[in-house]
Amino acid sequence: MNAFAKLPQKKQVHILDAATESFAEKGYFGASIKEICQRADISNGALYKYFRNKEELYFVxxxxxxxxxxxxxxxxxxxxxxxxxxxxxxxxxxxxxxxxxxxxxxxxxxxxxxxxxxxxxxxxxxxxxxxxxxxxxxxxxxxxxxxxxxxxxxxxxxxxxxxxxxxxxxxxxxxxxxxxxxxxxxxxxxxxxxxxxxxxxxxxxxxxxxxxx
The missing domain is CATH 1.10.357.10 (Tetracycline Repressor, domain 2)
Known part of the structure; x- marks a missing residue:
């Protein structure tokens, strides 16, 4: 979470909003990391740099x-x-x-x-x-x-x-x-x-x- 917290506030909001949109549409189990990253305009590697896994992202x-x-x-x-x-x-x-x-x-x-x-x-x-x-x-x-x-x-x-x-x-x-x-x-x-x-x-x-x- 330290890496995520260091991001500009606007970037944090963009990533969380994109992930939230995926989870709201497809549910926790239906939403994929790949889709979340595409919506957030970040790579899979970047997402895992900010969050250990999908579960941690969901808790945030x-x-x-x-x-x-x-x-x-x-x-x-x-x-x-x-x-x-x-x-x-x-x-x-x-x-x-x-x-x-x-x-x-x-x-x-x-x-x-x-x-x-x-x-x-x-x-x-x-x-x-x-x-x-x-x-x-x-x-x-x-x-x-x-x-x-x-x-x-x-x-x-x-x-x-x-x-x-x-x-x-x-x-x-x-x-x-x-x-x-x-x-x-x-x-x-x-x-x-x-x-x-x-x-x-x-x-x-x-x-x-x-x-x-």
Whole structure:
């Protein structure tokens, strides 16, 4: 990694973006070093100078996925500068923004839940589970502001909320999860399903907890 770290920032980004594009399109096992090098405009020898193998390269990309989520989602959108409901809406809207800005990185993050990715999901478990602590903090702060009834368990609501966040993210990269939203929203395939409709559906779902007195 020392050789890679010494490269100009623009060159680092170009290589990682090219590799991420290959992994997002073909998966970890389908993407080849040869193809990655062609997309990155570097030789095979150069890639192995920067990374010991494809696995190490993939871990670096996963780390960048985590950095994007922490810096541009968790740290910015879990503090209640607005109402709890507005904060949840802004969090979901930011997920969509990040998907538009970093589609391949978000797809790779979503694919980490696949059955054949246990090696990576286990090693990255602690890093990616940090999202839960941010969501718990969001819920706890909302309770302190009396926006959520005191008898609601912080961890239970945070777990539910985090799953809504993940399902929304998955629906942006997966036809299957998009269809799950359509099923519960009773929207036919020939009808438009916007992110706004999905977000409003999630907000309606958490509204139930906010009024349990």
């Amino acid at each position: 990309i996963l780390k960048k996925c985590q950095d994007i989520l922490v810096q541009q989602l968790y740290e910015r959108h879990t503090q209640l500068n607005h109402s709890f409901k507005t904060t949840v809406r802004m969090y979901l809207e930011q997920i969509e923004t990040l998907h538009k800005k970093y589609p391949n990185y978000i797809r790779i993050y979503a694919n980490l839940g696949s059955n054949n990715m246990e090696l990576f999901s286990q090693k990255m478990h602690d890093d990616f589970m940090k999202s839960g602590s941010y969501v718990i903090s969001m819920v706890s702060e909302a309770k302190q502001r009396n926006e959520i009834p005191q008898h609601i368990d912080d961890n239970v609501l945070a777990f539910l909320l985090d799953n809504y966040f993940i399902l929304f993210l998955y629906s942006l990269v997966s036809d299957y999860h998009e269809k799950r939203f359509r099923s519960f929203l009773r929207i036919k395939e020939n009808e438009a399903l916007t992110s706004k409709k999905k977000i409003n559906f999630i907000l309606d779902a958490i509204e139930i907890f906010m009024h349990q007195r």
